[in-house]
Amino acid sequence: MNKKIIPIFVPHQGCPHDCIFCNQTRITGLSTDMTGQKARIIVEEALKTIDDVMVEIAFFGGSFTAIDPVFQEDLLSLAKEYKDRGLVRDIRLSTRPDCIDAEKLDRLKKYGVTIIELGVQSMDEEVLEKSIRGHKKDVVYESSKLIKDYGFTLGLQMMLGLPGDSKEKCIYTAKEFIKIGPSFVRIYPTLVIRETGLEIEYKAGTYKPFSIKEAIDITKKLMVLYWINNVGVIRVGLQATEDIQNGVDVIAGPNHPAFRELAKAEMIKDYLISIIPEEFRTICIETANINISFVVGNKRSNRIFINEKYKARFKVLVNNSLKDSFKVIIDDKEIKHIKFEQMYFELAKIYDLL
Template sequence: MKHYNIPVFISHFGCPNSCVFCNQKKITGIETDVTLDELEGIIEDYLKTLPKESRKEVAFFGGTFTGISIDLQRNYLEVVKRYIDRGLIDGIRMSTRPDYISREILLMLKEYGVTTIELGVQSLDPKVLELSGRGYSPEKVYEASLMIKESGINLGIQLMPGLPGSTDEKDFISAKKVVGIGPDMVRIYPTLVINGTQMEKLYYKGSFVPMTLKEAVERVVPIYALFEKEGINIIRVGLQPSEDIREDGVIVSGPFHPSFRELVEGEIYFRFLSQKKDKEGNLHIKANEKNISKIVGNRGINKKNLGKNFKISIDNNLSLKKISVNGNLITREEILNGVIIR
């Protein structure tokens, strides 16, 4: 059954933290900017268009949901619970910080039908967390993750490669530590410099240099391959190209691309096929039609770079987990193994 999120973007104006990449506004006396009536209106609008035979979750994104007051959390959750009780909504998911999780909060969230909590972890390197102004240690991430898993709520983890103080090695080590935590899903967001953030000031002072698009793809490739190989659901790679984020001046600098995941997938195949070409010369590839665009790369870049000896054809008898190269069957796991850092 197909899954749909009903996104509700809640800013947490009361957040006491000053993360360098965040441009949340501080508005005295106002906790957030979505009224209960607006929440109900958002749900009603989505229910008019989403297929009846589908799984639907209301997703509170954009802020630290469990950081707002308990009373307001309950008010929001009660609105959604009415739809859950009527069988119109299947659950609730939310994003929050590791240091805003407790057993008491989790008991309340379970009571209202929360099914998934995504933690904005960003990194598991102590120095990177410190330089990014996160205000918690890796130990807090492990503690919060364990509590969520023990509560029976699905756990998601969000990582931000390319934060201040990070390196290829540090970001990959963070990914390996995430594998050790065992989340149900992950999101990978290469760091962007957003207007109105502390990071923007650091960028203009020359104290922070964001990754180029090429660097970001190269850094994310082994992380992506590791998560896939370990069976962790990768639900997003790269920031969603919403209208807000694509407005002039919102992204000051950094590796934004509307099809970032496609670039990563293409690079994984390019690295593998380049090695094959060096050894065997020709590349006669057969693949399921659903894999063709990944193999040829974004806008055919792999086909162009691999040259005239690259030939590809459709063979739908092949599963999505296998391709044929020069008559030899290659598994997806073999391809992933070739790009994971040892």
């Protein structure tokens, strides 16, 4: 059964720090404060469009557990009302690692919260300091353990390309996340948003964002690491406003509306390079229709790569029985039939991640 998420944004309310990359109003597209009544209207309108799916109310945008406790309870009691009526299954919120303690978790438990996401961003101390996060990495381990001990589902969020970051530090963060054992993660490339400290540093020449190529190269490795360790990757790339998608509020950085698809296409290309011969006339990939977009690549990037590097023809054959796998046929001879799950383990070796 599919899940429908009803997002309720509480932009920057309660957050004790102004991180260098953050402008929650720009990111969420909201400039007004949320209220219990506004939240009720959002939920009611969303429920009118939902039929026979699991429903989740999700509080995004700010550090929820740092909001005034009275306001927290106003929003949480609303969500619990719908949960008690059987209209909502899960209640989710996001917050900072240093805004978690037993008292806060007792409150969340009382109101039926089931999922807590921590905006960790990095496990490297230099990156945390340069990004003005306001906490050390130790608090991430402590708050994550406490959340799991209370029986909540834990999600962790990381960002690529913050000040002082590198490919090695991103991979280190992913490996530390895996040790913590979240149920899922989100991967966000760092974008330079208007009216942030990062914009000031970028314009002063003291900060350089990752390029799209650099960010994709790192992201594909992170996705492989998480997948082979049974950590779900539920989001890759910023879930942003129309202005950010159109580049209006983005000063610089690896912004792309199909960021996840770019990374998956790169994985397919890397795997094919590892198994195909140096010379051939035709390569055919047989798989289900749902996989075609990243097999061919964004704007046919994989097809173009094969055409130009190997001077060979690239074909795709739709076979909807192959939803979890694909076949590689070279010059009319099948050389490989592999499940995507197994491909990730092969890529982990290729990327030297094991």
